[in-house]
Amino acid sequence: MRAAPRAQVPEEIAGRSVPATVPGCVHTDLLDAGLIPDPYLDDNELALAWIGRTDWVYQTTFVHRAGDDERVDLVCAGLDTVATLTLNGVEVGRTANMHRGYRFDVRQLLRDGNNDLVVTFDSAYRYAEAQQERLGDRPNAYPEPFHFIRKMACNFGWDWGPTVVTAGIWQEIGLHAWSTARLATVRPLATLDGRDGRVEVHVEVERVADVPLTVRAAVAGARAEVVVPAGQRTAVLTLTVREPALWWPRGYGEQARHPIEVTVHAPDGDTVDSWSHRIGFRSVRLDTTPDEHGTPFALSVNDVPVFVRGVNWIPDDAFPTRITRARLAERFDQAVAANVNLLRVWGGGRYESADFYDLADERGLLVQQDFLFACAAYPEEEPFGTEVAAEAAEQVTRLAPYPSLVLWTGNNENIWGWHDWDWQPALAGRTWGRGYYLDVLPRIVGELDPTRPYWPGSPWSGTEAIHPDDPAHGTTHIWDVWNTDDYTRYREYVPRFVAEFGYQAPPAYATLRRALSDEPLAHDSPGMAHHQKAAGGDGKLQRGLDAHLPAPADFDDWHYLTQLNQARAIQLGVEHFRSHRDVCAGTIVWQLNDCWPVTSWSAVDGDGRRKPLWYALRHAYADRLLTVQPRDGGLALVAVNETAEAWTATAAVTRFTLTGEPRAKTSVDLDVPAYSSVVLALPADLARPEDARREVLVAEAGGTAERALWFFAEDREVDWPAAAWDATVEPVDGGQRVRVTARTVLRDLTLFADRLDPAATVDRALVTLLPGESTTFTVRPSGPLDTAALTARPVLRCVNDIRRS
Structure with missing residues (x-):
């Protein structure tokens, strides 16, 4: 790999060839060769902006031996993005879409022996800016031309991502030799017919011989066969499987999958091509029938309504080829452990890898897949109209076998943008994507x-006659909380379905220390400022702190409190929305993951470390949730049950002083049917404190695992005692157990073991204890940690250890 001749590049790169890893990209190749610094560290990103404005040449020589095959194709699964391919000095083809594959017949160009393949990538910037100039500018959320090229939009930067405009052979490339015919596409559509499974296998063949072909399909003991006459290319085989084991979302049943195999045979019976996969039998239904509350958006799988406990997914790395199956599995396991049941693949990223959807199938995680349009007005003129249709057809076909995929979405926020973001005057009648979302893609x-x-x-209200972000209809995004309002405003919404809402916090301390060389580290030090991509982000973080928490005395306080406030905001929102499950059918938190070390809305940071938000999400998304909510001028205890079994228990509800003395108490019987909730008004003597600054309401059903708290005042106003506790540390298999016994109330006690060992993990966080109560933290480090450091600030923290002036 090398920069194109006459490219303006640093002296040490000009004229130099670099070993290329395929799949890969220019950035990772230059990084592996030691020619550039890591773009994720400090502000190195800025110094590497030239890479995206440079043309790059990939070249290889390979040996080919001619055989009897009637056809030899050069197959490119993914080229990023504007590529010209030349084989033995002859141009084979040109591409301009990262999101689809290409196949070129090269049999006549191949030599017996050495062959030279050159793939030249033009600058994505130059291509996009030329299209922008030709078609007329269109508004978007950022000053980058990402909407004028079919490429991963967030490569051009986002309010959580770096600007690293990539180029390269980002998926497999190779030769495919074949004769007679091949399976061009196989599209199995699995449904349920009563208790039986039904599969329509749609097959498209490509031919070099005009002869009859026999196509056979087999799944779960069912078989079918069809003849494709000479001159025809398509066939449909229908198979019925009697009462198959079904595929269910996690928490609702098993994830049964069945191998399916499709073969195509020449007239002499020889198999000329085959295809295999695993499919799942399940039905999907989206209920949008208007009711007394508006227009629902309620998902059912196998005729069982599923309350969506979702998270938004962005590319897990700005350089996709670094995302391995093992890394995806770790992230999916983090989602499952947080009680998540749906991942929404956001429209500014990519159609994810086969590993992604296979892991979702395996773990029972539902997938909502956006088509790749985000936060911009997209042109519909050529070449984009044809490219979008080809890309969509390829991806719908590719992803058809995966039972986890349950919903396609046309775009992220573009219809909303057209309504509310002052696009219409700037567009002056030019195309903006409406034809994609309401015609091409649904067709x-x-x-x-x-x-x-x-x-x-996303968002969308079901009809153009209703504002696209109306909470009473379809899906809604709630961003006024982060941008302008306090997070308690979540309680003013009773939406049908919340597809995005989020709140920021910095990444883990160890992540910051790896990525930044700032000394001292401060919320506004240069590296921290560069890794805060949201407009006015730090001011919004400060607004949230000012509304709720004591003033931080130093960076350690600021880091803890901003992470805590993020967790508090999302927990409040999720519990509120779940408490209205008779109206609201799901929530998708923005966001699960990050693509680099950054202050963002994620629950898991760019180094894969869980932020306090992750622990809050695990609690708020629990199968059984007990929560105290304001209702009708008082307080109510709400019990939410997302299991197949009724939840019966007795809940004890007590108003305590912060010193642990009970002031009022009651007990209520819970009888919550499967997949439902109950709301129980609390007596006035419990809901009204004698001293709001010194009391807390505690509700428990089945111990502290199902505990709900209600504080009557904000932390900054509470009369907190100075934190005091006793702590012991003992070794356990694979780590250490820290036992903390409270001598005073301890509010949101959290142990940040990564401050002592970047590899350390902790099993819990955000634990509130009354005097005399105890909790344990199990720490799994790479080696034993210092006992004294493990049980003192800034490692072991709570709200009421903030040093007050």
């Missing part, structure tokens, strides 16, 4: 995969 999904619902946008 492709309807033709190629009618087994899954399609929704034109």
